Amino acid sequence: MLALADFERAARRRLPRCIFGFAAHGAEDERSVRANEEALARLALVPRVLVDVGARSTRCELWGRTYSAPFGIAPMGGAALFAYRADQALAQAAADENVPFVLSAASSVPLEDIARLAPGSWYQAYLAGDHERIEALLHRLERAGIGVLVVTADVPVAANRENDLRLGFGIPVTPGPRLIADALSHPRWLAGVVLRTLLREGMPHFENFGARRGGPIVAPPSPEFRAGRDRFTWEHFRFIRDRWKGRLVLKGVLHEEDARRALDMGVDGLMLSNHGGRQLDGAVSPLRILPRMASLRGHAKLFVDGGFRRGTDVIKALAMGADFVMIGRPFLYAAAVASRAGVRQAISLLRQETDRDLALLGLTAPDQIEPSCVASDLPHIAVRCGVGGAAVWGWP
Ligand SMILES: Cc1cc2nc3c(=O)[nH]c(=O)nc-3n(C[C@H](O)[C@H](O)[C@H](O)COP(=O)(O)O)c2cc1C
Numbered sequence: 001m002l003a004l005a006d007f008e009r010a011a012r013r014r015l016p017r018c019i020f021g022f023a024a025h026g027a028e029d030e031r032s033v034r035a036n037e038e039a040l041a042r043l044a045l046v047p048r049v050l051v052d053v054g055a056r057s058t059r060c061e062l063w064g065r066t067y068s069a070p071f072g073i074a075p076m077g078g079a080a081l082f083a084y085r086a087d088q089a090l091a092q093a094a095a096d097e098n099v100p101f102v103l104s105a106a107s108s109v110p111l112e113d114i115a116r117l118a119p120g121s122w123y124q125a126y127l128a129g130d131h132e133r134i135e136a137l138l139h140r141l142e143r144a145g146i147g148v149l150v151v152t153a154d155v156p157v158a159a160n161r162e163n164d165l166r167l168g169f170g171i172p173v174t175p176g177p178r179l180i181a182d183a184l185s186h187p188r189w190l191a192g193v194v195l196r197t198l199l200r201e202g203m204p205h206f207e208n209f210g211a212r213r214g215g216p217i218v219a220p221p222s223p224e225f226r227a228g229r230d231r232f233t234w235e236h237f238r239f240i241r242d243r244w245k246g247r248l249v250l251k252g253v254l255h256e257e258d259a260r261r262a263l264d265m266g267v268d269g270l271m272l273s274n275h276g277g278r279q280l281d282g283a284v285s286p287l288r289i290l291p292r293m294a295s296l297r298g299h300a301k302l303f304v305d306g307g308f309r310r311g312t313d314v315i316k317a318l319a320m321g322a323d324f325v326m327i328g329r330p331f332l333y334a335a336a337v338a339s340r341a342g343v344r345q346a347i348s349l350l351r352q353e354t355d356r357d358l359a360l361l362g363l364t365a366p367d368q369i370e371p372s373c374v375a376s377d378l379p380h381i382a383v384r385c386g387v388g389g390a391a392v393w394g395w396p
Contacts, residue, residue, distance in 0.1 A: 001337075003353075004309045004330035007346055011082075011333035015189055016182040018167035019081050023329050025163035026277030032285070033277030036307030039285035042378045043316045048362030056364045058354050062301065062324065063148075063247055063268070065120070068098040069351040070366045071314050073343075074276075074305050074328040075124035075150065075251075077106020078171055080204045080217070082336040084196045085109075089335045091118035093343030097351070100324070102150055106171070108204035108217060115144045122148035124251065126155060126209065128228025129236050136211035138243055147246045150271065151237065154252025156230040159279045173218050234261060241265050249303065254284055259293055269301040276306050276328050287320060288378055291371070294321025311353025318366055319373040 001007060012020050026033035060070040073094050079086035087109040094101030095118040103114050105126040114121050123146045127134055141149060164170055168178025175183075183190050197204060206214030241248055250262045251271035259270055272286035272293060286304045294302060304317050305326035317325045327350075334346035358364065361373055 007333040007337050011336040016186045018169035018182050021167045022164055022169050023332055027159040028281035031282045032274045035285040039287040040313050044375045046375050051362035053359040053364050058351055060366050071325040072100030073331050074326040075102040075104035076328050076332050077104040080108045082332050083339055084193050086335045089340040090343055091121050093340045096344055097347040105209050107208050110207045112144045124150040127232050129231030130228050133210055140211045150249040150251050152251045154275050154279050238265055271303040273305045290320040311357040314354050315357050316374055318369040
């Protein structure tokens with residue numbers, strides 16, 4: 001394995017088509033998946049030369065903790081379908097390599113276990129517009145010692161994932177003839193992931209949507225699963241900010257007015273994201289709005305995700321104003337290929353690339369990355385705000 005793309009190729013061979021497809025595909029026509037890739041391709045790096053780069057470090061400070069690199073593992077639900085004890089593998093590998101890990105609400109290991117195995121793990125919530133349920137979850141997180149709460153806001157309803165349906169897949173998992181045939185043609189996965197999980201851990205459940213354990217991942221949705229998410233609003237977000245003493249991050253922000261509102265409420269971080277192209281197809285690539293958001297952010301930290309695969313990609317994001325880059329799919333593929341060791345290797349590869357690329361740019365640390373490190377030919381983009389319809393910002 002020489003690059004993150006190698007894990008993807010290996011995972012494609014190892015996993016049933018529908019499981020690999022569930023991770024790889026985006027919503028509808030996958031315009032946002034491509035938009036993320038294209039935005040990166042339209043940024044060019046502009047190196048400096050004859051700089052002493054002998055003493056380098058990729059270390060990065062975030063909220064009083066020093067991480068080994070300016071990237072982390074994005075929250076991913078359904079990880080148990082990809083590898084035996086995948087949530088644990090991701091969390092422990094991130095802890096081993098000292099990068100942030102965000103446990104998804106749609107995970108199937110109790111968050112308390114993850115907090116014990118990998119202290120310092122973050123938690124991502126999918127919330128319903130229901131104060132009582134929110135408050136009960138906050139208590140659970142506090143008791144478990146979770147320090148960073150990421151609230152995902154871009155899933156008020158389930159996305160239109162035609163690609164999954166065509167492959168016979170959905171969550172909750174409902175085994176039909178296509179899924180069964182797909183599974184039977186991948187005996188290594190069937191034995192090493194499905195049977196091993198069922199025999200040793202039992203049927204995976206949605207453990208972390210709310211204060212209490214949810215239903216099994218093969219059952220029809222329980223109230224914890226999506227119900228009421230379409231009624232989650234700013235009012236609930238303020239309710240959380242008033243009660244949650246830890247760090248609070250809003251994930252899925254793409255509009256300037258939403259960013260302002262969250263910042264006014266005292267959010268600690270914004271995760272600019274189109275959910276890896278998995279939700280609203282056609283949603284703007286976060287990279288294109290990053291410079292404008294960077295000018296607004298004040299003391300809040302800016303995270304960005306969607307399609308970052310190389311050290312050079314990480315550096316481009318930082319040059320555009322991000323503090324940290326979050327990465328999803330490649331780490332899930334790495335878990336599918338070689339569990340904790342695979343994820344460690346993937347993290348290490350990306351860190352080595354970042355280190356080498358810093359040197360090639362004439363830099364010795366991430367905090368030296370600045371806008372002049374990139375030249376952009378991304379086309380002008382103007383977003384209209386609702387009131388008055390005035391175009392409020394452009395590119396760059
Ligand atoms: C299989 C899979 C499951 C995901 N589940 C969640 C989730 O439960 N919560 C969430 O906020 N984002 C979820 N995401 C989105 C990621 O957190 C992240 O925004 C996206 O994957 C980043 O793009 P990348 O995969 O191209 O790096 C998921 C992504 C994938 C691939």
